[in-house]
């Protein structure tokens with residue numbers, strides 16, 4: 330006899346999964362009411378902090394540049410304030426100074442750093458470090474070679490090396506250097522001659538490449554600011570290798586009018602991963618046909634939890650789809666609010682333990698970037714999910730620029746959902762979309778690869794919608810063959826799916842891919858039922874439709890029916906699922 334599936338979850342969560350299997354109607358672990366700025370407490374995040382702690386504390390590494398000081402501020406005052414705010418290492422980098430004034434400045438700065446027991450390193454100039462007697466140097470590949478610098482400075486000096494490629498990482502790992510500065514992570518105006526940006530995935534590759542030979546302490550540098558630090562530190566983290574030890578910043582502190590608070594804010598954020606960050610693959614549900622009954626049972630429970638907790642879905646969305654998005658949110662049991670006001674984002678992110686934010690750039694202008702950054706930052710801080718829909722991403726240069734900025738600079742988005750043209754654009758392929766509708770369908774296998782690649786790069790969930798929906802968290806991938814072509818004939822069918830995903834994540838974030846799958850299944854099976862006609866459990870009527878106008882109404886009705894079934898614990902509707910696990 331075939332044995333019963335025991336668990337859709339791997340080893341670490343076996344007890345939970347068995348409990349789930351025994352009681353399919355039980356509610357999945359959902360976020361309990363949370364205090365402000367605290368992520369929900371169960372299950373625990375993989376690690377409380379994502380920085381590595383080597384012997385030198387590299388947590389917050391300040392690189393100076395006097396030319397960026399605000400008028401009237403001295404470098405001495407800024408360095409002292411920054412140390413009070415939490416800076417753990419100072420590197421004096423003053424490219425424009427001649428030797429004598431450089432040494433004079435270094436002596437004054439060293440007097441300050443020494444009094445706080447913070448190491449002072451000199452950029453490039455071994456002679457200046459020797460003259461001042463400070464703790465060490467940071468050198469690049471065009472400066473004095475490492476061995477000579479070590480011979481001159483002695484075995485106890487701190488020597489750091491710049492690394493911007495895999496090749497340089499392996500050269501650095503072959504030395505006895507104390508740490509590496511990996512970058513530029515992002516394009517940065519403070520080092521215009523820098524090599525091309527690595528982005529967090531490049532930093533990750535570099536850390537992983539030396540993890541088996543010499544896992545050096547590393548600071549990430551280049552374009553890091555308060556808004557993107559959490560996301561950069563999190564996305565830079567390799568799965569099975571030593572993470573970065575800290576972040577290096579220049580303008581985020583030096584150009585600040587309040588370097589002490591800027592430093593303490595950067596330090597706090599860098600030590601906290603985005604709440605509900607991806608669990609490692611070992612802690613996620615196994616997606617295979619064998620576990621299908623439990624995956625479906627979990628989907629029903631997730632939708633039921635939406636109905637029970639009525640999560641607030643803060644929509645920052647386009648003008649075209651506001652009514653359908655609000656109606657879809659209500660039909661699945663959520664509570665929609667549309668607000669594009671920057672002053673409201675913090676309150677909305679913290680108003681309820683069950684909430685999330687959907688950012689849809691269907692009718693965006695560049696002026697909306699400030700609103701998006703604030704919304705992402707507040708929701709990241711509050712532990713709330715952010716869903717990003719890059720509508721029309723490949724249609725114009727303006728849209729491409731907003732997408733690039735969103736993913737590099739604006740903070741962490743839990744889900745990116747779009748049609749094929751949009752997801753290909755997010756992947757960096759130069760597709761030309763005619764408008765908001767997708768490009769012609771490409772090869773399925775290639776699309777699967779694109780979705781997996783972006784999910785891996787962004788360390789989040791990526792969903793490509795169309796006749797087949799492809800969902801991936803970079804490790805697990807699911808193809809959903811449910812839905813109906815009429816969905817493509819009502820505007821906003823994709824946008825309103827974003828509302829359902831956000832509602833599902835707002836109530837259940839411990840396995841984000843499962844939550845998204847629950848939302849898509851209910852949504853697309855509702856569409857099929859709207860076309861085929863099904864007996865309403867409310868009125869007893871059977872009505873089908875084949876035309877878009879009546880489909881829109883029937884779809885909303887069926888979405889309500891399907892989700893009400895979930896509330897009653899009925900799983901019959903899941904008989905229609907058509908899934909493929911990769």
Ligand SMILES: Nc1ncnc2c1ncn2[C@@H]1O[C@H](COP(=O)(O)OP(=O)(O)OP(=O)(O)O)[C@@H](O)[C@H]1O
Nearest residue numbers: 748794795796812813814816817820821822823824
């Ligand atoms: N031909 C189809 N067959 C089955 N389902 C479809 C089809 N086309 C779209 N869908 C479904 O419709 C929903 C929206 O996907 P679609 O790719 O049309 O979104 P979109 O282009 O972003 O829409 P919009 O910009 O109008 O909001 C998804 O749930 C998807 O599965």
Ligand SMILES: Cc1ncsc1CCO
Nearest residue numbers: 647649691692720765821
């Ligand atoms: C038609 C349209 N134009 C901008 S957004 C939008 C809604 C579907 O995405």
